[in-house]
Amino acid sequence: MSAGAPERLVAVPVRHYGRWVSAVAVLAGLAAVVYAFSQAEIDYGTTGEFFTADNIVRGAGRTLLISVLAQAIGIALGVVFAVMRLSKNPVTSTVSWCYIWLFRGTPVLVQLLIWYNLALVFPTMFGHPTSDLMTPFVAALLGLGINEGAYMAEIVRAGIASVDEGQTEASQALGMTQGQTLRRVVLPQAMRVIIPPTGNEFINMLKTSSLAYTIQYGELLLSAVSVYTRNLQVIELLFTVSLWYLVLTSVFSIGQYYLERRFARGALRDLPATPLSRVLANLRGGPRI
Amino acid sequence: MSGLMVLAENVHKSFGRVEVLKGIDLEVRRGEVCCLLGPSGSGKSTFLRCINHLEKVDAGRLSVDGKLVGYRQQGDKLYELKERETAQARSEIGMVFQRFNLFPHMTALGNVVEAPIRVKGESKSAAADRARALLDRVGLADKVDAYPAQLSGGQQQRVAIARALAMQPKLMLFDEPTSALDPELVGDVLDVMRGLAEDGMTMVVVTHEMGFAREVGDTVVFMDGGVVVEQGDPKSVINNPQEERTKAFLGKVL
Ligand SMILES: Nc1ncnc2c1ncn2[C@@H]1O[C@H](COP(=O)(O)OP(=O)(O)O)[C@@H](O)[C@H]1O
Ligand SMILES: [Mg+2]
Numbered sequence: 001m002s003a004g005a006p007e008r009l010v011a012v013p014v015r016h017y018g019r020w021v022s023a024v025a026v027l028a029g030l031a032a033v034v035y036a037f038s039q040a041e042i043d044y045g046t047t048g049e050f051f052t053a054d055n056i057v058r059g060a061g062r063t064l065l066i067s068v069l070a071q072a073i074g075i076a077l078g079v080v081f082a083v084m085r086l087s088k089n090p091v092t093s094t095v096s097w098c099y100i101w102l103f104r105g106t107p108v109l110v111q112l113l114i115w116y117n118l119a120l121v122f123p124t125m126f127g128h129p130t131s132d133l134m135t136p137f138v139a140a141l142l143g144l145g146i147n148e149g150a151y152m153a154e155i156v157r158a159g160i161a162s163v164d165e166g167q168t169e170a171s172q173a174l175g176m177t178q179g180q181t182l183r184r185v186v187l188p189q190a191m192r193v194i195i196p197p198t199g200n201e202f203i204n205m206l207k208t209s210s211l212a213y214t215i216q217y218g219e220l221l222l223s224a225v226s227v228y229t230r231n232l233q234v235i236e237l238l239f240t241v242s243l244w245y246l247v248l249t250s251v252f253s254i255g256q257y258y259l260e261r262r263f264a265r266g267a268l269r270d271l272p273a274t275p276l277s278r279v280l281a282n283l284r285g286g287p288r289i
Numbered sequence: 290m291s292g293l294m295v296l297a298e299n300v301h302k303s304f305g306r307v308e309v310l311k312g313i314d315l316e317v318r319r320g321e322v323c324c325l326l327g328p329s330g331s332g333k334s335t336f337l338r339c340i341n342h343l344e345k346v347d348a349g350r351l352s353v354d355g356k357l358v359g360y361r362q363q364g365d366k367l368y369e370l371k372e373r374e375t376a377q378a379r380s381e382i383g384m385v386f387q388r389f390n391l392f393p394h395m396t397a398l399g400n401v402v403e404a405p406i407r408v409k410g411e412s413k414s415a416a417a418d419r420a421r422a423l424l425d426r427v428g429l430a431d432k433v434d435a436y437p438a439q440l441s442g443g444q445q446q447r448v449a450i451a452r453a454l455a456m457q458p459k460l461m462l463f464d465e466p467t468s469a470l471d472p473e474l475v476g477d478v479l480d481v482m483r484g485l486a487e488d489g490m491t492m493v494v495v496t497h498e499m500g501f502a503r504e505v506g507d508t509v510v511f512m513d514g515g516v517v518v519e520q521g522d523p524k525s526v527i528n529n530p531q532e533e534r535t536k537a538f539l540g541k542v543l
Contacts, residue, residue, distance in 0.1 A: 169386070184403065
């Protein structure tokens with residue numbers, strides 16, 4: 001037997017000329033766009049300046065607030081309607097089907113306008129003028145939240161359906177009721193399937209909430225619009241707004257990563273290292289992971 | 290109190306138009322181990338699920354510990370049980386599945402304490418103490434904090450047995466508990482079951498382990514096509530079957 005390292009193979013690698021050509025073409029295209037914008041009459045200083053302006057920051061805060069609240073309503077409604085949809089009672093499952101059909105089948109912008117203008121057909125509600133109750137905030141919350149519920153219902157339903165029937169059986173065999181089985185056994189496992197699309201839904205919600213500007217809710221876009229109608233620096237302000245949306249969506253994409261990791265518990269033998277823990281391990285000079 | 294734990298009289302069960310159980314008669318006395326044998330599709334799992342209220346019986350009578358399964362009798366009228374009553378009845382019967390069905394998002398300890406806490410309202414610390422003792426009894430004292438995915442099949446099945454025992458059941462049902470296991474892991478699970486039988490637990494065991502049926506079983510019941518073909522003392526049924534269908538089946542598995 002011969003010991004020692006085997007002889008390394010030497011071969012001429014395949015040349016990927018196509019890759020070089022396409023890379024150059026893409027870079028050239030990008031350079032042209034960047035050049036065009038650098039030559040355009042855009043005052044980038046204004047974009048940066050307004051990024052931290054009080055009313056813009058407040059608008060960003062409202063965007064975050066309405067998105068979180070509307071998504072929370074959407075998740076709550078989604079769970080309720082998903083369970084109704086899966087119920088053996090034909091009335092509840094049909095009602096749920098209709099809800100999903102109605103709210104997924106109409107544009108959310110139209111729904112927002114309907115909520116906001118409800119005062120036209122119901123002058124009073126619960127003994128108060130409807131226009132007092134249906135503020136832009138309330139209309140935006142209901143419009144975005146209830147619309148989101150229809151999408152969440154489908155996501156939650158798919159999550160519940162993904163859990164092995166043996167789990168329900170084992171839980172019931174132990175004497176747990178249907179409610180306990182759902183809360184303790186099925187939903188926690190469904191989370192693994194529910195969370196990734198819910199994260200996407202929330203990131204969409206951050207952006208979709210900009211539609212609330214049409215019903216006078218003072219979120220990020222409306223704050224920018226009210227600035228540029230005065231100073232006429234339209235593109236500058238729209239860039240400020242875009243930057244803010246990028247910051248918000250990026251932050252929550254990172255959050256989503258850690259959340260998904262947490263709910264992978266039990267599905268994997270060992271959780272994969274996070275990028276952060278990998279960096280820290282390398283800095284400490286420990287074993288590379 | 291009669292000595293009967295399970296009494297089935299002419300039990301029928303259909304799924305749609307397919308009749309799966311076609312009149313099962315069976316008795317299991319308290320403290321007895323009854324082994325159910327039979328080819329795949331003969332209705333063994335369905336019968337176990339009926340005993341545990343997971344399926345409703347269409348015709349005939351099935352009672353556990355003197356109480357009808359799924360119904361309450363008042364006078365000569367039958368009332369369907371409410372969900373809570375069914376859950377209560379199930380909590381007194383332990384069930385172990387072929388594919389373990391442990392809750393993958395809970396540790397071994399979490400699996401075992403779940404039902405005592407939620408169903409019986411035991412305190413967390415009392416439930417945990419008993420769970421540790423049970424996991425010790427099935428030989429898994431060192432796996433208390435492991436998740437199911439970190440355990441071998443045999444270890445998972447022993448956790449599943451501990452989970453069922455934690456409810457202090459009066460009857461244990463086993464549905465092919467070793468069929469999904471690698472051969473070298475079967476013995477540990479059978480040892481735990483043998484220990485349970487020695488402690489006097491009433492058990493109905495669907496199994497293809499003829500050695501276990503012969504040594505541990507008090508009775509052996511051979512099912513085929515939704516009926517009981519032959520039953521009796523394990524040694525006589527397994528060593529000296531009378532019916533052709535039993536002979537054919539045993540010829541294949543022995
Ligand atoms: N929920 C169900 N719906 C329809 N058919 C079923 C259902 N459960 C079992 N069956 C049928 O009943 C028959 C007996 O099944 P089972 O009780 O699992 O047999 P065994 O456990 O003896 O292999 C099989 O033909 C199976 O397809
Ligand atoms: Mg079976």
